[in-house]
Amino acid sequence: MKILYHHRVASKDGQYVHIDAIVSQLRAKGHEIIMVAPNVAEGADFGSDGGWVAAIRSKMPRFISELLEFSYSFLVFFKLLKAIRQHRPDVIYERYNLFLPAGIWAKKLCKLPLQLEVNSPLYDERKQYGGITLARLAKWSEYYAWRNADRVLPVTNVLADYIRAAGVSDDKIKVIPNGVDRAVFSAQEQHNRAAQFAGKIVVGFVGFCREWHQLDQVMNKLAAMNNRHIHFLVVGDGPVIGELVAQAESLGFAEAFTTTGLVSREDMPYWLDQIDIALQPAVTPWASPLKLLEYLAKGLAIVAPDTPNIKELLRHEHNALLFAKNNDTQMITHIQTLIENAQLRKALQDNALATIEDKRLSWSDNADCIVDWFNEHRQSK
Structure with a gap:
Protein backbone atom coordinates (compact mmCIF):
# COMPACT_ATOMS: atom_id res chain seq x y z
CA MET A 1 0.00 0.00 0.00
CA VAL A 180 6.72 0.59 22.36
CA ASP A 181 9.15 -1.22 20.12
CA ARG A 182 9.33 -4.55 21.93
CA ALA A 183 12.61 -5.38 20.21
CA VAL A 184 14.18 -2.32 21.87
CA PHE A 185 12.26 -2.07 25.16
CA SER A 186 12.29 -5.66 26.36
CA ALA A 187 12.34 -7.09 29.89
CA GLN A 188 15.09 -5.71 32.10
CA GLU A 189 18.56 -7.04 31.39
CA GLN A 190 20.42 -7.30 34.69
CA HIS A 191 23.80 -7.57 32.98
CA ASN A 192 23.29 -3.94 31.96
CA ARG A 193 23.18 -2.83 35.59
CA ALA A 194 25.90 -0.27 36.27
CA ALA A 195 28.25 -0.94 39.19
CA GLN A 196 26.98 2.10 41.14
CA PHE A 197 23.44 0.66 41.12
CA ALA A 198 24.35 -2.98 41.80
CA GLY A 199 22.57 -4.29 44.89
CA LYS A 200 20.49 -1.10 45.17
CA ILE A 201 16.77 -0.46 45.03
CA VAL A 202 16.70 2.33 42.47
CA VAL A 203 13.80 4.78 42.45
CA GLY A 204 13.76 6.46 39.06
CA PHE A 205 12.13 9.34 37.22
CA VAL A 206 12.43 9.80 33.44
CA GLY A 207 11.70 13.07 31.70
CA PHE A 208 11.91 16.85 31.95
CA CYS A 209 11.50 17.47 35.67
CA ARG A 210 9.61 20.49 36.96
CA GLU A 211 8.45 21.71 40.36
CA TRP A 212 5.05 20.01 40.16
CA HIS A 213 6.70 16.58 39.92
CA GLN A 214 7.54 16.98 43.63
CA LEU A 215 10.87 15.19 43.29
CA ASP A 216 12.19 17.24 46.20
CA GLN A 217 9.60 15.59 48.44
CA VAL A 218 10.60 12.18 47.11
CA MET A 219 14.23 12.92 47.93
CA ASN A 220 13.35 14.10 51.45
CA LYS A 221 11.62 10.79 52.13
CA LEU A 222 14.34 8.62 50.63
CA ALA A 223 17.03 10.45 52.60
CA ALA A 224 15.00 10.15 55.82
CA MET A 225 14.74 6.36 55.39
CA ASN A 226 18.52 6.22 55.98
CA ASN A 227 18.82 3.04 53.92
CA ARG A 228 22.16 2.56 52.19
CA HIS A 229 20.53 0.25 49.64
CA ILE A 230 18.35 3.04 48.17
CA HIS A 231 19.37 5.13 45.17
CA PHE A 232 17.46 7.95 43.47
CA LEU A 233 18.00 8.31 39.72
CA VAL A 234 16.69 11.14 37.51
CA VAL A 235 17.06 10.40 33.79
CA GLY A 236 16.65 13.71 31.99
CA ASP A 237 16.95 17.42 32.49
CA GLY A 238 14.79 20.29 33.68
CA PRO A 239 14.73 23.56 35.60
CA VAL A 240 14.80 21.94 39.06
CA ILE A 241 17.87 19.74 38.54
CA GLY A 242 20.22 22.26 40.15
CA GLU A 243 17.97 22.53 43.19
CA LEU A 244 17.80 18.74 43.51
CA VAL A 245 21.60 18.45 43.40
CA ALA A 246 21.92 21.12 46.10
CA GLN A 247 19.22 19.39 48.18
CA ALA A 248 21.03 16.06 47.95
CA GLU A 249 24.21 17.73 49.22
CA SER A 250 22.41 19.37 52.13
CA LEU A 251 20.73 16.09 53.14
CA GLY A 252 23.97 14.10 52.95
CA PHE A 253 22.33 12.11 50.14
CA ALA A 254 24.63 13.12 47.29
CA GLU A 255 26.21 9.66 46.87
CA ALA A 256 22.74 8.13 46.61
CA PHE A 257 21.47 10.57 43.98
CA THR A 258 22.33 10.51 40.27
CA THR A 259 21.12 12.74 37.45
CA THR A 260 22.03 12.03 33.86
CA GLY A 261 21.04 15.17 31.98
CA LEU A 262 19.40 14.75 28.58
CA VAL A 263 20.03 11.27 27.15
CA SER A 264 19.57 9.99 23.61
CA ARG A 265 16.67 7.76 22.65
CA GLU A 266 19.14 5.01 21.86
CA ASP A 267 20.42 5.05 25.47
CA MET A 268 16.99 5.02 27.14
CA PRO A 269 16.66 1.20 27.40
CA TYR A 270 19.99 1.11 29.22
CA TRP A 271 18.88 3.69 31.76
CA LEU A 272 15.57 1.93 32.36
CA ASP A 273 17.57 -1.20 33.14
CA GLN A 274 18.94 0.69 36.15
CA ILE A 275 15.49 1.39 37.69
CA ASP A 276 13.36 -0.79 39.98
CA ILE A 277 10.59 1.64 40.97
CA ALA A 278 9.51 4.07 38.25
CA LEU A 279 7.70 7.36 38.91
CA GLN A 280 4.98 9.05 36.84
CA PRO A 281 4.20 11.86 39.29
CA ALA A 282 1.91 13.98 37.09
CA VAL A 283 0.28 13.78 33.67
CA THR A 284 -2.02 15.85 31.48
CA PRO A 285 -5.55 14.42 31.73
CA TRP A 286 -5.80 13.13 28.13
CA ALA A 287 -2.24 11.88 27.50
CA SER A 288 -0.88 8.40 26.81
CA PRO A 289 2.65 8.95 28.19
CA LEU A 290 5.42 7.33 26.18
CA LYS A 291 7.56 6.77 29.25
CA LEU A 292 4.72 4.91 30.98
CA LEU A 293 4.61 2.41 28.09
CA GLU A 294 8.39 2.04 28.30
CA TYR A 295 8.20 1.47 32.08
CA LEU A 296 5.69 -1.34 31.43
CA ALA A 297 7.77 -2.90 28.65
CA LYS A 298 10.84 -2.99 30.87
CA GLY A 299 8.86 -4.53 33.72
CA LEU A 300 9.25 -1.78 36.32
CA ALA A 301 7.18 -1.30 39.48
CA ILE A 302 5.24 1.88 38.69
CA VAL A 303 3.87 4.62 40.94
CA ALA A 304 1.41 6.87 39.09
CA PRO A 305 -1.69 9.05 39.61
CA ASP A 306 -5.14 7.41 39.47
CA THR A 307 -6.40 9.71 36.72
CA PRO A 308 -8.85 8.20 34.19
CA ASN A 309 -6.35 8.16 31.31
CA ILE A 310 -3.71 6.40 33.41
CA LYS A 311 -6.27 3.85 34.59
CA GLU A 312 -6.89 2.86 30.98
CA LEU A 313 -3.50 1.08 31.23
CA LEU A 314 -2.79 0.64 34.94
CA ARG A 315 -4.70 -1.08 37.74
CA HIS A 316 -3.94 -0.43 41.40
CA GLU A 317 -2.01 -3.24 43.09
CA HIS A 318 -1.94 -5.19 39.79
CA ASN A 319 0.64 -3.51 37.56
CA ALA A 320 1.16 -0.29 39.58
CA LEU A 321 0.41 1.53 42.79
CA LEU A 322 -1.86 4.48 42.07
CA PHE A 323 -2.20 7.59 44.22
CA ALA A 324 -4.94 10.22 44.28
CA LYS A 325 -4.21 13.11 41.94
CA ASN A 326 -2.06 15.82 43.60
CA ASN A 327 -1.72 13.69 46.75
CA ASP A 328 2.04 13.85 47.20
CA THR A 329 1.87 12.18 50.60
CA GLN A 330 0.18 9.12 49.14
CA MET A 331 2.67 8.99 46.26
CA ILE A 332 5.59 8.97 48.69
CA THR A 333 3.88 6.35 50.89
CA HIS A 334 3.54 4.09 47.83
CA ILE A 335 7.24 4.50 47.05
CA GLN A 336 8.13 3.50 50.60
CA THR A 337 5.78 0.50 50.41
CA LEU A 338 7.51 -0.77 47.28
CA ILE A 339 10.96 -0.28 48.78
CA GLU A 340 9.99 -2.32 51.84
CA ASN A 341 7.84 -4.99 50.15
CA ALA A 342 9.94 -6.98 47.69
CA GLN A 343 7.13 -9.46 47.02
CA LEU A 344 4.68 -6.74 45.95
CA ARG A 345 7.39 -5.04 43.90
CA LYS A 346 8.08 -8.30 42.01
CA ALA A 347 4.37 -8.91 41.38
CA LEU A 348 3.89 -5.43 39.92
CA GLN A 349 6.96 -5.87 37.73
CA ASP A 350 5.73 -9.21 36.35
CA ASN A 351 2.26 -7.81 35.65
CA ALA A 352 3.73 -4.72 34.00
CA LEU A 353 5.53 -6.94 31.48
CA ALA A 354 2.34 -8.92 30.80
CA THR A 355 0.36 -5.71 30.19
CA ILE A 356 2.24 -4.94 26.97
CA GLU A 357 1.22 -8.28 25.46
CA ASP A 358 -2.30 -8.37 26.94
CA LYS A 359 -3.23 -4.88 25.69
CA ARG A 360 -1.18 -5.07 22.46
CA LEU A 361 0.78 -1.95 23.34
Whole structure:
Protein backbone atom coordinates (compact mmCIF):
# COMPACT_ATOMS: atom_id res chain seq x y z
CA MET A 1 0.00 0.00 0.00
CA LYS A 2 1.15 3.56 -0.70
CA ILE A 3 0.50 5.73 2.36
CA LEU A 4 0.88 9.51 2.27
CA TYR A 5 1.95 10.47 5.82
CA HIS A 6 1.33 14.13 6.68
CA HIS A 7 2.35 16.00 9.85
CA ARG A 8 3.52 19.44 10.93
CA VAL A 9 5.89 18.53 13.78
CA ALA A 10 9.14 20.51 13.66
CA SER A 11 10.53 19.51 17.07
CA LYS A 12 12.49 16.36 17.88
CA ASP A 13 10.79 15.12 21.02
CA GLY A 14 8.11 12.63 22.05
CA GLN A 15 6.05 13.62 19.01
CA TYR A 16 8.96 12.77 16.72
CA VAL A 17 9.40 9.42 18.51
CA HIS A 18 5.77 8.54 17.77
CA ILE A 19 6.02 9.56 14.11
CA ASP A 20 9.30 7.74 13.56
CA ALA A 21 8.02 4.58 15.27
CA ILE A 22 4.83 4.33 13.20
CA VAL A 23 6.61 5.12 9.92
CA SER A 24 9.32 2.54 10.67
CA GLN A 25 6.75 -0.15 11.44
CA LEU A 26 4.70 0.58 8.34
CA ARG A 27 7.81 0.39 6.17
CA ALA A 28 8.90 -2.82 7.89
CA LYS A 29 5.55 -4.33 6.91
CA GLY A 30 6.23 -3.57 3.25
CA HIS A 31 4.25 -0.36 2.76
CA GLU A 32 5.58 2.64 0.85
CA ILE A 33 5.48 5.89 2.85
CA ILE A 34 5.38 9.28 1.15
CA MET A 35 6.21 11.97 3.71
CA VAL A 36 4.81 15.51 3.51
CA ALA A 37 6.22 17.25 6.56
CA PRO A 38 8.68 19.91 7.77
CA ASN A 39 12.31 18.82 7.62
CA VAL A 40 13.46 21.10 10.44
CA ALA A 41 13.99 18.20 12.85
CA GLU A 42 15.99 16.10 10.42
CA GLY A 43 19.56 15.89 11.63
CA ALA A 44 18.76 17.71 14.91
CA ASP A 45 19.61 16.24 18.29
CA PHE A 46 16.86 14.68 20.37
CA GLY A 47 15.26 17.44 22.47
CA SER A 48 15.38 20.04 19.69
CA ASP A 49 12.41 22.41 19.96
CA GLY A 50 11.93 23.25 16.30
CA GLY A 51 15.05 25.29 15.59
CA TRP A 52 14.77 28.59 13.75
CA VAL A 53 11.02 28.21 13.21
CA ALA A 54 10.32 28.05 16.96
CA ALA A 55 12.79 30.88 17.64
CA ILE A 56 11.12 33.23 15.14
CA ARG A 57 7.59 32.41 16.28
CA SER A 58 8.48 33.01 19.93
CA LYS A 59 9.36 36.64 19.11
CA MET A 60 6.13 37.39 17.20
CA PRO A 61 2.87 38.72 18.61
CA ARG A 62 0.67 35.69 19.16
CA PHE A 63 -2.00 36.63 16.62
CA ILE A 64 0.62 37.00 13.85
CA SER A 65 2.14 33.65 14.77
CA GLU A 66 -1.30 32.03 14.62
CA LEU A 67 -2.10 33.67 11.27
CA LEU A 68 1.14 32.32 9.83
CA GLU A 69 0.33 28.94 11.32
CA PHE A 70 -3.01 28.89 9.49
CA SER A 71 -1.47 30.31 6.32
CA TYR A 72 0.92 27.36 6.24
CA SER A 73 -2.14 25.21 5.45
CA PHE A 74 -2.41 26.76 1.99
CA LEU A 75 1.26 26.06 1.26
CA VAL A 76 1.10 22.47 2.48
CA PHE A 77 -2.19 21.90 0.62
CA PHE A 78 -0.35 22.42 -2.66
CA LYS A 79 2.50 20.22 -1.41
CA LEU A 80 -0.03 17.49 -0.69
CA LEU A 81 -1.59 17.83 -4.14
CA LYS A 82 1.86 17.65 -5.74
CA ALA A 83 2.73 14.53 -3.75
CA ILE A 84 -0.61 12.93 -4.63
CA ARG A 85 -0.18 13.65 -8.36
CA GLN A 86 3.42 12.39 -8.33
CA HIS A 87 3.07 9.26 -6.16
CA ARG A 88 -0.61 8.28 -6.49
CA PRO A 89 -1.00 7.14 -2.85
CA ASP A 90 -3.83 4.84 -1.86
CA VAL A 91 -4.57 6.58 1.46
CA ILE A 92 -3.64 9.49 3.73
CA TYR A 93 -2.51 9.21 7.35
CA GLU A 94 -2.23 12.49 9.24
CA ARG A 95 -1.07 13.52 12.69
CA TYR A 96 -3.55 16.19 13.78
CA ASN A 97 -2.41 19.74 14.50
CA LEU A 98 -4.26 22.99 15.15
CA PHE A 99 -4.88 25.44 12.28
CA LEU A 100 -4.22 22.61 9.80
CA PRO A 101 -7.21 21.73 7.57
CA ALA A 102 -5.00 21.05 4.53
CA GLY A 103 -5.09 17.28 4.83
CA ILE A 104 -8.88 17.28 4.84
CA TRP A 105 -8.94 19.58 1.79
CA ALA A 106 -6.63 17.19 -0.06
CA LYS A 107 -8.67 14.16 1.01
CA LYS A 108 -11.91 15.72 -0.25
CA LEU A 109 -10.48 16.94 -3.55
CA CYS A 110 -8.65 13.71 -4.36
CA LYS A 111 -11.22 11.36 -2.79
CA LEU A 112 -8.72 9.48 -0.62
CA PRO A 113 -9.53 7.88 2.76
CA LEU A 114 -7.85 9.66 5.68
CA GLN A 115 -7.14 8.48 9.20
CA LEU A 116 -6.39 11.25 11.69
CA GLU A 117 -4.17 10.52 14.68
CA VAL A 118 -5.04 12.81 17.63
CA ASN A 119 -2.65 13.09 20.59
CA SER A 120 -4.25 15.99 22.45
CA PRO A 121 -7.20 18.42 22.24
CA LEU A 122 -4.90 21.19 21.08
CA TYR A 123 -7.45 23.99 21.22
CA ASP A 124 -8.14 23.30 24.91
CA GLU A 125 -4.49 22.57 25.65
CA ARG A 126 -3.21 25.81 24.14
CA LYS A 127 -6.03 27.87 25.61
CA GLN A 128 -5.23 26.52 29.08
CA TYR A 129 -1.44 26.44 29.04
CA GLY A 130 -0.18 28.94 26.48
CA GLY A 131 -3.08 31.13 25.49
CA ILE A 132 -4.68 31.55 22.08
CA THR A 133 -5.73 34.68 20.20
CA LEU A 134 -7.62 33.46 17.13
CA ALA A 135 -9.87 31.28 19.24
CA ARG A 136 -12.79 30.92 16.84
CA LEU A 137 -10.55 30.02 13.91
CA ALA A 138 -8.58 27.58 16.05
CA LYS A 139 -11.68 25.79 17.32
CA TRP A 140 -13.17 25.68 13.81
CA SER A 141 -9.98 24.11 12.44
CA GLU A 142 -9.99 21.47 15.17
CA TYR A 143 -13.64 20.49 14.74
CA TYR A 144 -13.36 20.62 10.94
CA ALA A 145 -10.47 18.14 10.95
CA TRP A 146 -12.06 15.80 13.48
CA ARG A 147 -15.49 15.78 11.83
CA ASN A 148 -14.24 15.28 8.28
CA ALA A 149 -11.67 12.55 8.82
CA ASP A 150 -12.85 9.08 7.82
CA ARG A 151 -11.48 7.68 11.08
CA VAL A 152 -10.13 9.45 14.18
CA LEU A 153 -7.47 7.79 16.35
CA PRO A 154 -7.21 9.35 19.84
CA VAL A 155 -4.56 7.94 22.18
CA THR A 156 -6.93 7.63 25.18
CA ASN A 157 -10.64 7.25 25.78
CA VAL A 158 -10.50 10.50 27.77
CA LEU A 159 -9.35 12.22 24.60
CA ALA A 160 -12.03 10.38 22.63
CA ASP A 161 -14.63 12.13 24.80
CA TYR A 162 -13.44 15.49 23.45
CA ILE A 163 -13.87 14.16 19.92
CA ARG A 164 -17.33 12.78 20.69
CA ALA A 165 -18.30 16.17 22.13
CA ALA A 166 -17.31 17.73 18.78
CA GLY A 167 -19.98 15.63 17.08
CA VAL A 168 -17.90 12.72 15.80
CA SER A 169 -19.79 9.42 16.01
CA ASP A 170 -18.38 6.43 17.89
CA ASP A 171 -18.17 4.33 14.75
CA LYS A 172 -15.52 6.73 13.38
CA ILE A 173 -13.40 6.69 16.57
CA LYS A 174 -10.79 4.08 17.49
CA VAL A 175 -8.66 4.55 20.61
CA ILE A 176 -5.05 3.53 19.97
CA PRO A 177 -2.68 4.18 22.93
CA ASN A 178 0.97 4.95 22.34
CA GLY A 179 3.20 1.91 22.07
CA VAL A 180 6.72 0.59 22.36
CA ASP A 181 9.15 -1.22 20.12
CA ARG A 182 9.33 -4.55 21.93
CA ALA A 183 12.61 -5.38 20.21
CA VAL A 184 14.18 -2.32 21.87
CA PHE A 185 12.26 -2.07 25.16
CA SER A 186 12.29 -5.66 26.36
CA ALA A 187 12.34 -7.09 29.89
CA GLN A 188 15.09 -5.71 32.10
CA GLU A 189 18.56 -7.04 31.39
CA GLN A 190 20.42 -7.30 34.69
CA HIS A 191 23.80 -7.57 32.98
CA ASN A 192 23.29 -3.94 31.96
CA ARG A 193 23.18 -2.83 35.59
CA ALA A 194 25.90 -0.27 36.27
CA ALA A 195 28.25 -0.94 39.19
CA GLN A 196 26.98 2.10 41.14
CA PHE A 197 23.44 0.66 41.12
CA ALA A 198 24.35 -2.98 41.80
CA GLY A 199 22.57 -4.29 44.89
CA LYS A 200 20.49 -1.10 45.17
CA ILE A 201 16.77 -0.46 45.03
CA VAL A 202 16.70 2.33 42.47
CA VAL A 203 13.80 4.78 42.45
CA GLY A 204 13.76 6.46 39.06
CA PHE A 205 12.13 9.34 37.22
CA VAL A 206 12.43 9.80 33.44
CA GLY A 207 11.70 13.07 31.70
CA PHE A 208 11.91 16.85 31.95
CA CYS A 209 11.50 17.47 35.67
CA ARG A 210 9.61 20.49 36.96
CA GLU A 211 8.45 21.71 40.36
CA TRP A 212 5.05 20.01 40.16
CA HIS A 213 6.70 16.58 39.92
CA GLN A 214 7.54 16.98 43.63
CA LEU A 215 10.87 15.19 43.29
CA ASP A 216 12.19 17.24 46.20
CA GLN A 217 9.60 15.59 48.44
CA VAL A 218 10.60 12.18 47.11
CA MET A 219 14.23 12.92 47.93
CA ASN A 220 13.35 14.10 51.45
CA LYS A 221 11.62 10.79 52.13
CA LEU A 222 14.34 8.62 50.63
CA ALA A 223 17.03 10.45 52.60
CA ALA A 224 15.00 10.15 55.82
CA MET A 225 14.74 6.36 55.39
CA ASN A 226 18.52 6.22 55.98
CA ASN A 227 18.82 3.04 53.92
CA ARG A 228 22.16 2.56 52.19
CA HIS A 229 20.53 0.25 49.64
CA ILE A 230 18.35 3.04 48.17
CA HIS A 231 19.37 5.13 45.17
CA PHE A 232 17.46 7.95 43.47
CA LEU A 233 18.00 8.31 39.72
CA VAL A 234 16.69 11.14 37.51
CA VAL A 235 17.06 10.40 33.79
CA GLY A 236 16.65 13.71 31.99
CA ASP A 237 16.95 17.42 32.49
CA GLY A 238 14.79 20.29 33.68
CA PRO A 239 14.73 23.56 35.60
CA VAL A 240 14.80 21.94 39.06
CA ILE A 241 17.87 19.74 38.54
CA GLY A 242 20.22 22.26 40.15
CA GLU A 243 17.97 22.53 43.19
CA LEU A 244 17.80 18.74 43.51
CA VAL A 245 21.60 18.45 43.40
CA ALA A 246 21.92 21.12 46.10
CA GLN A 247 19.22 19.39 48.18
CA ALA A 248 21.03 16.06 47.95
CA GLU A 249 24.21 17.73 49.22
CA SER A 250 22.41 19.37 52.13
CA LEU A 251 20.73 16.09 53.14
CA GLY A 252 23.97 14.10 52.95
CA PHE A 253 22.33 12.11 50.14
CA ALA A 254 24.63 13.12 47.29
CA GLU A 255 26.21 9.66 46.87
CA ALA A 256 22.74 8.13 46.61
CA PHE A 257 21.47 10.57 43.98
CA THR A 258 22.33 10.51 40.27
CA THR A 259 21.12 12.74 37.45
CA THR A 260 22.03 12.03 33.86
CA GLY A 261 21.04 15.17 31.98
CA LEU A 262 19.40 14.75 28.58
CA VAL A 263 20.03 11.27 27.15
CA SER A 264 19.57 9.99 23.61
CA ARG A 265 16.67 7.76 22.65
CA GLU A 266 19.14 5.01 21.86
CA ASP A 267 20.42 5.05 25.47
CA MET A 268 16.99 5.02 27.14
CA PRO A 269 16.66 1.20 27.40
CA TYR A 270 19.99 1.11 29.22
CA TRP A 271 18.88 3.69 31.76
CA LEU A 272 15.57 1.93 32.36
CA ASP A 273 17.57 -1.20 33.14
CA GLN A 274 18.94 0.69 36.15
CA ILE A 275 15.49 1.39 37.69
CA ASP A 276 13.36 -0.79 39.98
CA ILE A 277 10.59 1.64 40.97
CA ALA A 278 9.51 4.07 38.25
CA LEU A 279 7.70 7.36 38.91
CA GLN A 280 4.98 9.05 36.84
CA PRO A 281 4.20 11.86 39.29
CA ALA A 282 1.91 13.98 37.09
CA VAL A 283 0.28 13.78 33.67
CA THR A 284 -2.02 15.85 31.48
CA PRO A 285 -5.55 14.42 31.73
CA TRP A 286 -5.80 13.13 28.13
CA ALA A 287 -2.24 11.88 27.50
CA SER A 288 -0.88 8.40 26.81
CA PRO A 289 2.65 8.95 28.19
CA LEU A 290 5.42 7.33 26.18
CA LYS A 291 7.56 6.77 29.25
CA LEU A 292 4.72 4.91 30.98
CA LEU A 293 4.61 2.41 28.09
CA GLU A 294 8.39 2.04 28.30
CA TYR A 295 8.20 1.47 32.08
CA LEU A 296 5.69 -1.34 31.43
CA ALA A 297 7.77 -2.90 28.65
CA LYS A 298 10.84 -2.99 30.87
CA GLY A 299 8.86 -4.53 33.72
CA LEU A 300 9.25 -1.78 36.32
CA ALA A 301 7.18 -1.30 39.48
CA ILE A 302 5.24 1.88 38.69
CA VAL A 303 3.87 4.62 40.94
CA ALA A 304 1.41 6.87 39.09
CA PRO A 305 -1.69 9.05 39.61
CA ASP A 306 -5.14 7.41 39.47
CA THR A 307 -6.40 9.71 36.72
CA PRO A 308 -8.85 8.20 34.19
CA ASN A 309 -6.35 8.16 31.31
CA ILE A 310 -3.71 6.40 33.41
CA LYS A 311 -6.27 3.85 34.59
CA GLU A 312 -6.89 2.86 30.98
CA LEU A 313 -3.50 1.08 31.23
CA LEU A 314 -2.79 0.64 34.94
CA ARG A 315 -4.70 -1.08 37.74
CA HIS A 316 -3.94 -0.43 41.40
CA GLU A 317 -2.01 -3.24 43.09
CA HIS A 318 -1.94 -5.19 39.79
CA ASN A 319 0.64 -3.51 37.56
CA ALA A 320 1.16 -0.29 39.58
CA LEU A 321 0.41 1.53 42.79
CA LEU A 322 -1.86 4.48 42.07
CA PHE A 323 -2.20 7.59 44.22
CA ALA A 324 -4.94 10.22 44.28
CA LYS A 325 -4.21 13.11 41.94
CA ASN A 326 -2.06 15.82 43.60
CA ASN A 327 -1.72 13.69 46.75
CA ASP A 328 2.04 13.85 47.20
CA THR A 329 1.87 12.18 50.60
CA GLN A 330 0.18 9.12 49.14
CA MET A 331 2.67 8.99 46.26
CA ILE A 332 5.59 8.97 48.69
CA THR A 333 3.88 6.35 50.89
CA HIS A 334 3.54 4.09 47.83
CA ILE A 335 7.24 4.50 47.05
CA GLN A 336 8.13 3.50 50.60
CA THR A 337 5.78 0.50 50.41
CA LEU A 338 7.51 -0.77 47.28
CA ILE A 339 10.96 -0.28 48.78
CA GLU A 340 9.99 -2.32 51.84
CA ASN A 341 7.84 -4.99 50.15
CA ALA A 342 9.94 -6.98 47.69
CA GLN A 343 7.13 -9.46 47.02
CA LEU A 344 4.68 -6.74 45.95
CA ARG A 345 7.39 -5.04 43.90
CA LYS A 346 8.08 -8.30 42.01
CA ALA A 347 4.37 -8.91 41.38
CA LEU A 348 3.89 -5.43 39.92
CA GLN A 349 6.96 -5.87 37.73
CA ASP A 350 5.73 -9.21 36.35
CA ASN A 351 2.26 -7.81 35.65
CA ALA A 352 3.73 -4.72 34.00
CA LEU A 353 5.53 -6.94 31.48
CA ALA A 354 2.34 -8.92 30.80
CA THR A 355 0.36 -5.71 30.19
CA ILE A 356 2.24 -4.94 26.97
CA GLU A 357 1.22 -8.28 25.46
CA ASP A 358 -2.30 -8.37 26.94
CA LYS A 359 -3.23 -4.88 25.69
CA ARG A 360 -1.18 -5.07 22.46
CA LEU A 361 0.78 -1.95 23.34
CA SER A 362 3.40 -2.04 20.60
CA TRP A 363 4.02 0.18 17.59
CA SER A 364 3.74 -2.94 15.43
CA ASP A 365 0.22 -3.58 16.75
CA ASN A 366 -0.69 0.05 16.11
CA ALA A 367 0.57 -0.15 12.53
CA ASP A 368 -1.50 -3.30 11.97
CA CYS A 369 -4.62 -1.55 13.27
CA ILE A 370 -4.07 1.39 10.91
CA VAL A 371 -3.47 -0.79 7.86
CA ASP A 372 -6.31 -3.22 8.62
CA TRP A 373 -8.83 -0.38 8.56
CA PHE A 374 -7.45 1.04 5.31
CA ASN A 375 -7.81 -2.43 3.73
CA GLU A 376 -11.33 -2.86 5.08
CA HIS A 377 -12.29 0.60 3.80
CA ARG A 378 -10.94 -0.09 0.31
CA GLN A 379 -12.68 -3.45 0.13
CA SER A 380 -16.01 -1.90 1.14
CA LYS A 381 -15.89 0.59 -1.77
